[in-house]
Amino acid sequence: MNSVGLMYVGAVLFVNSLMLFGKIDGKSAGVFNLFVGAIQVISPLYLIFTANGDSWVIFNASGIFLFGFTYLYVGITNLKNYNSSGVGWYSLWVAILAVGYASVSFIHFNDVKFGVIWLMWAFLWTLFYLLLASKKNIAIFTGWVTLIQAWITATIPAFLTLIGQWDAVGPKTTWSVTILTILLFIVAYLSTKSSVSSEVSELQSGS
Numbered sequence: 001m002n003s004v005g006l007m008y009v010g011a012v013l014f015v016n017s018l019m020l021f022g023k024i025d026g027k028s029a030g031v032f033n034l035f036v037g038a039i040q041v042i043s044p045l046y047l048i049f050t051a052n053g054d055s056w057v058i059f060n061a062s063g064i065f066l067f068g069f070t071y072l073y074v075g076i077t078n079l080k081n082y083n084s085s086g087v088g089w090y091s092l093w094v095a096i097l098a099v100g101y102a103s104v105s106f107i108h109f110n111d112v113k114f115g116v117i118w119l120m121w122a123f124l125w126t127l128f129y130l131l132l133a134s135k136k137n138i139a140i141f142t143g144w145v146t147l148i149q150a151w152i153t154a155t156i157p158a159f160l161t162l163i164g165q166w167d168a169v170g171p172k173t174t175w176s177v178t179i180l181t182i183l184l185f186i187v188a189y190l191s192t193k194s195s196v197s198s199e200v201s202e203l204q205s206g207s
Contacts, residue, residue: 003161005043005064010155012036012071013146020143030078033071040068063101066094070125088133091125098122113166113174117153120181124149144188152181 012033019029044061051057073087102118105111124145130136160166 002043003158005040006154007158008036009067010150013150013154017143017147020139026078030075033075037068037071037075040064084132088129092129095122095125098125116178120149120153141189141192145185148184
C-alpha cells in the first residue's frame with residue numbers, strides 16, 4: 001500500500017477508535033471516513049490504470065480498495081444513520097480476503113511484516129463483523145484493538161517507510177512487536193469483559 005495512504009489509514013483508525021469509545025460523534029467521524037475512503041479509491045484506480053498490465057501491481061492495488069470501500073461505507077452509514085449491519089457483513093467478507101492477502105505476503109513476497117499486518121487487519125475486520133452484524137457487546141474492546149492497530153499496523157509502518165527506515169525493521173523486532181500487540185489485545189479483552197460483566201450484574205441487581 002502507498003505509504004501516504006497507509007498513514008491516513010492510521011488516522012482514520014485512530015478517529016474510529018475514539019468514536020467507539022464515545023469520544024467523537026458518529027457523524028463527525030463519518031466525514032473523515034469519507035475523506036480517507038475517497039483517497040483509498042482514487043489511489044488504486046491510478047495504480048491500476050498505470051500498471052501496464054502488471055498483475056502484481058494490480059493485485060496490490062486491489063487490496064487498497066478493501067479499505068477505501070470500508071471507510072466510504074462507514075462514512076455514509078454514519079452520516080445517514082443507516083443500519084450498520086451492512087458494514088458488518090461487508091467486514092466479514094473483507095476479513096476473509098485479508099487472510100488471502102496475508103498468505104500471498106508470506107508465500108509469494110516473503111514479506112513477514114505485511115503478512116502479519118494483514119492478519120491483524122483480518123482480526124480487526126472480524127471484530128467489526130461481530131460488533132455491527134452479529135451485534136456483540138464488544139464496542140470498547142473493538143475500540144482498543146482499533147486504537148492499537150492505528151499505530152502498529154499503519155501510522156508507524158507508514159512513517160518508517162516515508163523516512164526510509166522500514167527495511168531496517170528485522171524479524172526479531174517484527175515478532176517482538178507482534179507478541180506484545182497480541183498481549184495488549186488479551187489485556188484489553190479481559191479488562192473490557194470484566195467491565196461488561198460488572199455492568200450486567202449491576203443492571204440485574206437493580207432490576
